[in-house]
Amino acid sequence: MSKKIIRRDFINSVALAGAGIAMGVPNISTGKTLNGKPAILGGAKSHTGAFPGWPFFDKTEETGLADVLKSKAWGRLNGGVVARFEKEYSQMLGAKYSLGVSSGTSALTTILGALEVGPGDEIIIPVYTFVATYNVVVLNYALPILADTDIESFQMDATKVQAAITPQTKAIMPVHIGGSPADIDAFVELGKKNNLPIIEDACQAHLAEWKGKKVGNFGIAGAFSFQSSKNLNCAEGGAITTNDEAFIRNCYNFHNQGQGGKTTAYTPGVGTRATNLRLTEFQGSLLLSQMTRVAEQSNRRWENAQYLTQLLKEIPGIIPAKLYPGTTRSAYHLYMFRYDKNHFAGLSRSKFLEALSAEGVPNSVGYGQMNKDSYVTGLAKNKHYLKIYGEKTMQEWLERNQCPQNDALTSEQSVWLFQNMLLGTKKEMEQIAEGIRKIQKYAAEIAKK
Numbered sequence: 001m002s003k004k005i006i007r008r009d010f011i012n013s014v015a016l017a018g019a020g021i022a023m024g025v026p027n028i029s030t031g032k033t034l035n036g037k038p039a040i041l042g043g044a045k046s047h048t049g050a051f052p053g054w055p056f057f058d059k060t061e062e063t064g065l066a067d068v069l070k071s072k073a074w075g076r077l078n079g080g081v082v083a084r085f086e087k088e089y090s091q092m093l094g095a096k097y098s099l100g101v102s103s104g105t106s107a108l109t110t111i112l113g114a115l116e117v118g119p120g121d122e123i124i125i126p127v128y129t130f131v132a133t134y135n136v137v138v139l140n141y142a143l144p145i146l147a148d149t150d151i152e153s154f155q156m157d158a159t160k161v162q163a164a165i166t167p168q169t170k171a172i173m174p175v176h177i178g179g180s181p182a183d184i185d186a187f188v189e190l191g192k193k194n195n196l197p198i199i200e201d202a203c204q205a206h207l208a209e210w211k212g213k214k215v216g217n218f219g220i221a222g223a224f225s226f227q228s229s230k231n232l233n234c235a236e237g238g239a240i241t242t243n244d245e246a247f248i249r250n251c252y253n254f255h256n257q258g259q260g261g262k263t264t265a266y267t268p269g270v271g272t273r274a275t276n277l278r279l280t281e282f283q284g285s286l287l288l289s290q291m292t293r294v295a296e297q298s299n300r301r302w303e304n305a306q307y308l309t310q311l312l313k314e315i316p317g318i319i320p321a322k323l324y325p326g327t328t329r330s331a332y333h334l335y336m337f338r339y340d341k342n343h344f345a346g347l348s349r350s351k352f353l354e355a356l357s358a359e360g361v362p363n364s365v366g367y368g369q370m371n372k373d374s375y376v377t378g379l380a381k382n383k384h385y386l387k388i389y390g391e392k393t394m395q396e397w398l399e400r401n402q403c404p405q406n407d408a409l410t411s412e413q414s415v416w417l418f419q420n421m422l423l424g425t426k427k428e429m430e431q432i433a434e435g436i437r438k439i440q441k442y443a444a445e446i447a448k449k
């Protein structure tokens, strides 16, 4: 069966390659000709086979994990692997301190814990983010204020934040979404002007840089995730970076039941609330092994993404997400672009994406409208929130969370490609662009399908 499919694909591609030469639609960027019809209309796929899988591992991981196993020191309170990871992670990021924790969510929770955020406080976050950014605020019974999106960059719009600040605001938490830096200088300025800490949610942004400095170094602290899909991965894990010694001590205490140092002996910290969010030695070991490849992978994503952007910018109606001028490196956890159906004979985004999948190019529409999700709007009826803030404030909160730019971006424009695709070859970047060109050429026909 699979042999038959391979053979039919071969015949199709040979036939269509011939037709392509005859039809001769030139590709401006590559100088090659297109291969005839899109795959959704029976043509050959632009990209056959699979993009690189994720994650990678070799003997380095196997040896590291086996060593931890044999040591019988499996937790950070017993061994020294997590501590070694923290040293290397801070060195890699150019931060004075880092703390390994059990997830990116735990990193954000610990930062909010160390800042003693609680009921009555407001935290400004972007509407366009993974729901964890919202959840960590709500778990503290604080009020998440959702700021609108800069449609060009997909990042939180810094120009909308000043108006969202009230006397209750306790922190501003921009997210470097997709691994591209948010408008950092603008947020640092807002923080200074309003005397508010900036928390960088850098969960997707390992090794991203702003003016040559790694993200996670610009606010009071940065939070990173090492969950399976992330550019640095140990299944579940996270880290906090900071350049403030007192702050890292408070974070350590918070993630270790209020106790400082490496032991369980009681040494009082500053805070009065804490929990257990420790990373294990196994995860620390996996991270140290994965870190032997992270810089090379980051370079490859960056180079491929730059090339892809160059190709896609030549296609009318495909608008790669803008990088702010301070960006010297995006982690490209996601490759984000906008789709304008007006340049595709009115072809809907969902049909465009179906056609792109048929070309062998995985994709997603990405995040939606968190402010309108019943999971979020339901907070206005949460009994504890009503008790803390009252009905009037919660109704006003719903109003404050209107985000028209985000509505426009997410309802029919946003498209994502994934980090592992950017670990592919230059040729594969050309095939992504070629697939989109074919879809554009036949858009009217696909729309009728």
Ligand SMILES: Cc1ncc(COP(=O)(O)O)c(C=O)c1O
Residues within 6 Å of the ligand: 103, 104, 105, 106, 129, 130, 132, 133, 175, 201, 203, 204, 224, 225, 226, 227, 236, 237, 238
């Ligand atoms: C922007 C953002 N914040 C927070 C998190 C939470 O990280 P984790 O899944 O490791 O808890 C993620 C993870 O997907 C994320 O993308």
